[in-house]
Amino acid sequence: MNFDLTSEQKELMEAVRRFVDGRVDPRMGAIEAANQFPDDLIGEIAAMGLFGISIPEAYGGSGLSHFSRVLVHQMAGRTGFGFAGLLASHTGIGTEGLVAIGNQDQKQRYLPRMATGELRAAFALTEPEAGSDAGAVKTTAQKKGSKYLLNGVKHYISGGATAGLITVVARTGGANSKELSVFLVEPHFPGFRVSTKTYQTMGSRGHAVAELFFEDCEVPEENRLGEEGGGWIAAVKTLNEGRPLVAARCIGACERLLEVSVDYARSRQQFGRPIGDFQAIQIMLADMAMRTEAARWLTYRAAHLADEGLLTRESVSMAKLFASETLAFVADAAVQIQGGAGYMVGNPVERFYRDARVTRIYEGTSEIQRSIIAKSLLR
Ligand SMILES: Cc1cc2nc3c(=O)[nH]c(=O)nc-3n(C[C@H](O)[C@H](O)[C@H](O)COP(=O)(O)OP(=O)(O)OC[C@H]3O[C@@H](n4cnc5c(N)ncnc54)[C@H](O)[C@@H]3O)c2cc1C
Structure with a gap:
């Protein structure tokens, strides 16, 4: 495995770093x-081409490789998780499924507008009674002629309030099936509704985390993604490909916190x-640097394996788990190093400390993640 960056990758990282530090962070x-998120900044993100990084040319x-995408997300993490979350739901879990298993017609209809940011994407799996136990989703999709009727509730959906396309996981073949x-839902489909309640999150704010309602929501048959019954595999694949990106954002955040702390x-x-x-203080700084470096290599390895078609669930789980726990340690140390100043609202380390919590x-x-890793050992 060779993780030397090409000159294109170095330039890409530098351009995103300049944008994030100069335009977003302030x-x-x-x-x-x-x-x-303000519309003018969304326009700048679009002009940078950041909405199209996961979409083929x-x-x-x-059409960036997994590895290059990781580099972009790493730089996005430098400003915490409000911006990174916006980028994540669109370029990660919101897009991966369509790119991986969408048919030609679906890709043609949606991807070009997603690449420009005209359509932003979200991924809706979680429900009030189906969180970690994601296979327990209760939202149903019943076939009626050339349509499916979706009924159910999804909650905590990043970008759900602003998305133009939502990848929704639902149960087909009856409630006990x-x-x-997986279905591609546009917000104007009859029977779709976003809750008027806006979630007020502890951190990672600004990316429209929403509750979504499906009440006999009419989804055309041609908007089913992949085979009927193929949803679990599609959901797992989507999450697997998204996890190295979460890890990358954690690394970017750790790097920024280390700079501020030094x-x-x-x-x-x-x-x-x-x-x-x-x-x-030196011990804290040394541990912050060492753990960040270790998280970086686990994450680069996971992205490299994905590019080689060798991605395993445990490799992405290790990267996501280690990087998010490293960020928890680094954010805590960054506050400690600044003493009282680190506890004051308005100081970026205080925001990172809150933002970091969601990554676990x-x-x-x-x-x-630990359960996935252990199961692979015990298999
Ligand atoms: C800000 C934010 C944004 C989100 N964005 C999205 C999104 O875009 N799309 C989406 O679909 N979801 C999204 N989620 C949902 C998120 O993925 C879930 O919150 C997460 O999977 C945990 O589910 P839960 O909240 O129901 O917790 P629960 O599953 O109820 O877990 C509660 C506790 O029990 C533990 N636990 C549960 N089962 C086990 C087990 N088998 N072994 C050991 N411990 C266990 C958990 O680890 C946790 O500590 C988002 C959540 C947040 C907070």
Whole structure:
């Protein structure tokens, strides 16, 4: 495995880093307060081509490899998870399924508009009674002529309130059937409704996390993604491909926190010396750097395996689990290094500390990642 970056990859990372640091980060305080992303910034993200990174060139995207996508998400994580979450639901779980198993007609209808950001995507699996136990979804899809009628509720859906296309997992073949299928739902389909209640999240704010209702929602048969009953495999594949991207965003956040912490340790004076002279602070900085580096290699390895067609569930689970737990450690240390200043609202480390928490919950909790890894050992 060779993880040397090509000159194109270095340029890509640098361009995204400049955009994130220069254009997005200064506005994150306001975005977090409003819990909403401003349209002009969405336009800039689109102009950068960031909405098209997972979409093949034939459909107007840049068709980046898994590895290059990881690099983009790594840079997105530098500003915490409000922006990264917006990018994640669209370029990760919202798009992966359609690209992987969509037919020509579906790709032609949706991907070009998704590549420009005109249509933003979301992925709706989780329900009030189906969280970690994702196979327990209760939303049903009943065939009626040339349509399916969807009934049920999805909650905590990132980008759900603003999406132009939602990949929805539902049960076909009756309420007791084990068959899951996947559908592409547009928000104007009759019977679809977004809750008027906006979730107020602890962190990772601004990317329209919503509750979605399907009440005899009419979905044309041609909007079924893949085979009827092929939904579980599609959902697992989508989540597997999304997890290295979560890990990458965690790494970007860790890198930013490390930079801020080193600067602070150099400049903050106590007992007549910079606090970076104290071994207790040095140990924290060393551990932050070491764990971030280890998380990076696990994540790059998972992306490399995905590009080689060798992706395994345990490789992506290890990357997601380790990177998100590393971020928890790094964010905590970053607050500690700044003492009282780190606890003040408006200080980025305080926002990162809250943002970080969700990465151990969504796209599979830490407990579920451990269970996947252990099952592969015990198999
Ligand atoms: C901000 C945010 C955005 C989200 N975005 C999306 C999205 O875009 N699309 C989507 O479909 N979902 C989304 N989710 C949902 C997310 O994936 C779920 O919250 C997550 O999978 C956990 O499900 P749950 O909340 O129902 O917790 P539960 O499954 O009820 O888990 C509660 C606790 O029990 C533990 N637990 C459960 N089962 C086991 C087990 N077998 N072994 C050990 N421990 C177990 C869990 O690890 C956890 O600690 C989002 C969630 C949040 C918070």
